[in-house]
Amino acid sequence: xxxxxxxxxxxxxxxxxxxxxxxxxxxxxxxxxxxxxxxxxxxxxxxxxxxxxxxxxxxxxxxxxxxxxxxxxxxxxxxxxxxxxxxxxxxxxxxxxxxxxxxxxxxxxxxxxxxxxxxxxxxxxxxxxxxxxxxxxxxxxxxxxxxxxxxxxxxxxxxxxxxxxxxxxxxxxxxxxxxxxxxxxxxxxxxxxxxxxxxxxxxxxxxxxxxxxxxxxxxxxxxxxxxxxxxxxxxxxxxxxxxxxxxxxxxxxxxxxxxxxxxxxxxxxxxxxxxxxxxxxxxxxxxxxxxxxxxxxxxxxxxxxxxxxxxxxxxxxxxxxxxxxxxxxxxxxxxxxxxxxxxxxxxxxxxxxxxxxxxxxxxxxxxxxxxxxxxxxxxxxxxxxxxxxxxxxxxxxxxxxxxxxxxxxxxxxxxxxxxxxxxxxxxxxxxxxxxxxxxxxxxxxxxxxxxxxxxxxxxxxxxxxxxxxxxxxxxxxxxxxxxxxxxxxxxxxxxxxxxxxxxxxxxxxxxxxxxxxxxxxxxxxxxxxxxxxxxxxxxxxxxxxxxxxxxxxxxxxxxxxxxxxxxxxxxxxxxxxxxxxxxxxxxxxxxxxxxxxxxxxxxxxxxxxxxxxxxxxxxxxxxxxxxxxxxxxxxxxxxxxxxx
Amino acid sequence: xxxxxxxxxxxxxxxxxxxxxxxxxxxxxxxxxxxxxxxxxxxxxxxxxxxxxxxxxxxxxxxxxxxxxxxxxxxxxxxxxxxxxxxxxxxxxxxxxxxxxxxx
Numbered sequence: 001x002x003x004x005x006x007x008x009x010x011x012x013x014x015x016x017x018x019x020x021x022x023x024x025x026x027x028x029x030x031x032x033x034x035x036x037x038x039x040x041x042x043x044x045x046x047x048x049x050x051x052x053x054x055x056x057x058x059x060x061x062x063x064x065x066x067x068x069x070x071x072x073x074x075x076x077x078x079x080x081x082x083x084x085x086x087x088x089x090x091x092x093x094x095x096x097x098x099x100x101x102x103x104x105x106x107x108x109x110x111x112x113x114x115x116x117x118x119x120x121x122x123x124x125x126x127x128x129x130x131x132x133x134x135x136x137x138x139x140x141x142x143x144x145x146x147x148x149x150x151x152x153x154x155x156x157x158x159x160x161x162x163x164x165x166x167x168x169x170x171x172x173x174x175x176x177x178x179x180x181x182x183x184x185x186x187x188x189x190x191x192x193x194x195x196x197x198x199x200x201x202x203x204x205x206x207x208x209x210x211x212x213x214x215x216x217x218x219x220x221x222x223x224x225x226x227x228x229x230x231x232x233x234x235x236x237x238x239x240x241x242x243x244x245x246x247x248x249x250x251x252x253x254x255x256x257x258x259x260x261x262x263x264x265x266x267x268x269x270x271x272x273x274x275x276x277x278x279x280x281x282x283x284x285x286x287x288x289x290x291x292x293x294x295x296x297x298x299x300x301x302x303x304x305x306x307x308x309x310x311x312x313x314x315x316x317x318x319x320x321x322x323x324x325x326x327x328x329x330x331x332x333x334x335x336x337x338x339x340x341x342x343x344x345x346x347x348x349x350x351x352x353x354x355x356x357x358x359x360x361x362x363x364x365x366x367x368x369x370x371x372x373x374x375x376x377x378x379x380x381x382x383x384x385x386x387x388x389x390x391x392x393x394x395x396x397x398x399x400x401x402x403x404x405x406x407x408x409x410x411x412x413x414x415x416x417x418x419x420x421x422x423x424x425x426x427x428x429x430x431x432x433x434x435x436x437x438x439x440x441x442x443x444x445x446x447x448x449x450x451x452x453x454x455x456x457x458x459x460x461x462x463x464x465x466x467x468x469x470x471x472x473x474x475x476x477x478x479x480x481x482x483x484x485x486x487x488x489x490x491x492x493x494x495x496x497x498x499x500x501x502x503x504x505x506x507x508x509x510x511x512x513x514x515x516x517x518x519x520x521x522x523x524x525x526x527x528x529x530x531x532x533x534x535x536x537x538x539x540x541x542x543x544x545x546x547x548x549x550x551x552x553x554x555x556x557x558x559x560x561x562x563x564x565x566x567x568x569x570x571x572x573x574x575x576x577x578x579x580x581x582x583x584x585x586x587x588x589x590x591x592x593x594x595x596x597x598x599x600x601x602x603x604x605x606x607x608x609x610x611x612x613x614x615x616x617x618x619x620x621x622x623x624x625x626x627x628x629x630x631x632x633x634x635x636x637x638x639x640x641x642x643x644x
Numbered sequence: 645x646x647x648x649x650x651x652x653x654x655x656x657x658x659x660x661x662x663x664x665x666x667x668x669x670x671x672x673x674x675x676x677x678x679x680x681x682x683x684x685x686x687x688x689x690x691x692x693x694x695x696x697x698x699x700x701x702x703x704x705x706x707x708x709x710x711x712x713x714x715x716x717x718x719x720x721x722x723x724x725x726x727x728x729x730x731x732x733x734x735x736x737x738x739x740x741x742x743x744x745x746x747x748x
Contacts, residue, residue: 610748611748613747613748614744614747614748615744615745615746615747615748616740616741616744616747617740617743617744618668618669618740621668621669622669625665
């Protein structure tokens with residue numbers, strides 16, 4: 001039986017690691033990495049103990065999982081109604097998330113030992129990693145919506161620090177700023193959403209909030225559905241705005257523009273933040289408030305459509321990119337689109353299959369996507385380039401990376417028996433039960449997924465004979481070990497009976513793989529792989545002629561459908577000219593003018609009267625006596641007549 | 645005792661006061677200015693003694709004040725002369741017009 005304090009330790013240990021490395025990091029020198037790994041190993045152990053204890057001993061009441069609020073204390077009490085608590089909330093999704101986050105983080109810490117070797121600011125790197133892990137664990141364990149917002153922003157800050165880690169590079173600085181500003185912009189929606197929801201529910205606590213707003217008899221629920229703005233109910237507004245925050249962090253269309261640029265950070269960072277943890281925070285947030293979303297048709301529709309559009313949009317772009325990390329970034333966006341889509345359909349169908357499917361995909365995706373990123377890290381470490389043009393035939397030089405990368409590609413393509421197959425099956429089956437069009441679109445996307453992943457695979461490891469001279473091998477043991485461990489996870493994670501642990505209503509959900517149903521997705525994935533193999537396995541001019549045949553569409557996809565240009569147009573041309581410039585004019589002429597005018601009036605008055613202070617003693621005496629004489633006259637002629 | 649009425653004495657002290665004022669405002673020599681201050685103080689002393697004598701003959705407060713003022717005037721003279729000596733050391737002069745650096 002785990003002690004409640006273990007849950008707190010899961011969050012506090014990485015914080016301690018951050019403080020230790022942040023303050024005394026320089027003293028550890030090259031040992032800073034070991035300290036980081038050690039702290040994270042402890043965290044992972046505590047997280048596993050907590051989650052294990054929750055799932056197998058103290059989480060269930062007669063077979064149904066219930067939320068467990070172990071720790072809670074009031075932090076700020078504004079009024080009897082509004083008080084902000086800090087606490088931990090354990091339920092199936094947060095228990096699942098702490099294991100995933102701490103485990104992937106541990107792998108990344110370990111991998112970084114080799115990858116970042118010789119880095120001068122190693123201690124800062126590990127301090128930032130610890131800060132990020134702390135914020136992410138705090139986020140998933142938050143017991144109320146305000147606390148989650150605080151950790152949400154902390155995650156944003158640490159992501160900013162890590163993306164901009166190579167701050168000597170202007171592109172890294174720009175990418176960090178872009179990531180921070182775009183997600184911050186989305187968080188504005190989140191904040192307004194929080195205010196709307198908590199204003200009507202008069203509480204910030206997740207459990208109470210959901211209970212009050214979903215009970216149609218209660219005055220809270222009546223209030224929020226009656227209150228409306230622009231013809232849309234306050235509940236819908238609140239939920240859509242909260243989702244906007246989630247969409248920003250999860251890089252959903254059209255707030256995805258920061259994710260590809262964020263690849264400027266060190267590659268292990270991308271594996272941690274932009275594959276497994278931070279970008280799924282949006283999915284987690286919607287899942288956390290899911291009973292509320294399930295209550296509102298419109299909000300669910302928004303979630304579903306955003307997910308679907310992002311999944312397809314990103315998959316198309318991923319087929320054209322040549323930077324391997326950008327391909328992976330778009331693939332992440334596409335996979336998160338899958339999760340959002342399934343989550344949006346989670347309230348329908350048999351016992352909320354979509355909900356479980358979405359979180360199952362989150363779970364398996366975390367392993368194979370971080371494996372892909374770490375593999376890409378190992379490749380970049382060897383080749384010193386991000387571009388697939390510089391690669392090819394690497395399978396002989398890095399056998400372990402090759403095998404693990406292949407496994408991860410098979411997993412993401414949805415080939416049985418690898419992890420991605422099982423979770424994608426559930427999502428496709430959710431889509432199939434909802435609408436045939438959605439199903440076809442997702443099927444197409446999953447074919448595209450297989451195609452672009454194997455385009456990546458063949459371009460890196462086959463295509464041509466490589467002649468590397470004086471290379472330093474595949475990497476240290478600390479780089480190979482995480483690849484092997486994650487490869488095992490990518491093979492085995494699909495066999496976890498996920499529905500038993502995580503489901504919409506806490507009751508075990510039996511998930512079954514229907515073999516007949518699997519035929520179409522697997523066939524289309526194989527077709528994608530076959531096409532990729534035909535185009536990219538050996539050097540030929542087929543890809544080029546295909547791209548030429550596609551013409552404008554290929555160009556548009558290669559240029560990411562001009563979304564970045566659109567943003568630049570809106571900000572630079574419209575916002576800067578219509579808002580920025582007038583505001584600057586007002587500041588320069590009216591605000592500054594008023595202040596300068598005040599200063600010059602004061603100045604001229606004082607220079608006019610400064611002659612009084614002449615330094616001549618006798619003048620002062622004269623003023624003094626004149627003053628006294630004046631006072632005396634006043635006393636005699638003005639006040640003497642008054643009755644005392 | 646009906647020799648001198650109070651008004652005369654007040655006239656005397658007023659004359660003394662304004663003599664002192666005149667000296668204080670017109671003389672440039674600081675020693676002379678100090679002497680003028682003494683004149684002003686003494687005019688006040690006369691007032692005190694006179695009012696005490698004519699209005700409250702049974703009491704002595706006015707006289708006490710006079711004694712105090714004389715004592716304080718002595719102390720003030722000591723301080724003032726010290727200042728004047730220092731001024732002379734720095735400016736080679738005790739003309740008040742020469743010491744006008746403390747201005748805007």
